[in-house]
């Protein structure tokens with residue numbers, strides 16, 4: 001583009017510069033005093049590093065070098081000075097600046113937008129750039145302008161996911177625990193502490209979730225957890241003995257080799273026993289129904305076959321079949 005521009009307007013734009021990537025563009029323009037530039041200068045400022053061939057609209061695959069080499073090979077095949085001697089194709093076009101309509105965003109609006117993504121104090125503003133904006137305040141401005149949405153803030157989404165996770169853990173009737181690669185507890189619910197006994201319950205009071213405690217402090221046999229950590233997958237319906245209770249355990253991998261979760265049900269708990277009895281009774285009723293239906297089907301089939309045979313005997317004795 002720069003080359004073509006200098007070909008077509010040799011006098012005006014004798015100098016062309018191209019810069020790509022937002023940081024490079026910023027470095028180029030920061031503190032620029034246009035008066036200090038001598039003569040006309042054409043600046044090609046490209047947001048994507050490497051230019052359009054590395055932009056979001058390009059086809060997948062191939063390194064930047066390959067794409068660049070493709071473009072230069074293509075350009076090399078074009079007739080030299082095509083534009084100058086009139087053999088090339090001219091594509092004239094005119095654009096009117098569309099202008100950017102922006103309004104002043106008040107401090108109150110910024111604060112309100114920040115609260116929307118859980119940022120109530122300066123400390124909450126992490127300015128991590130995960131949303132694509134330089135700072136939380138830039139992001140808040142974009143929120144007010146309707147150019148961004150809360151789900152773009154990674155910190156907010158992470159906190160939301162954690163809250164949902166904790167709410168689920170808290171309300172589930174079974175004991176639940178997650179452990180890291182060192183078998184340290186990452187999170188657990190009160191039912192887990194209750195299952196593990198008095199000591200665990202006491203620790204839970206001061207350190208909710210038992211975060212950071214070693215699992216083997218409360219659960220005697222941790223081999224199943226180790227196995228799932230190393231092999232991934234899950235083990236279900238395993239029986240463990242924890243603090244005198246017989247427990248049905250389902251252990252599963254949440255993140256291979258890093259995070260394992262477990263749901264533990266105390267099958268000696270009267271409430272659990274009652275539930276199991278109800279479930280077993282339902283199973284027996286369903287089985288009975290299936291058996292009755294099968295018997296009825298066989299009886300019906302047998303009766304119709306018998307009827308057919310008897311009818312043919314009657315016909316043969318009454319001479320209906322001509323004998």
Ligand code: SF4
Pocket residue numbers: 125126127128129130131132133134135136137139152153154155156
């Ligand atoms: S992702 Fe969230 S925390 Fe990070 S800069 Fe953007 S708004 Fe701030």
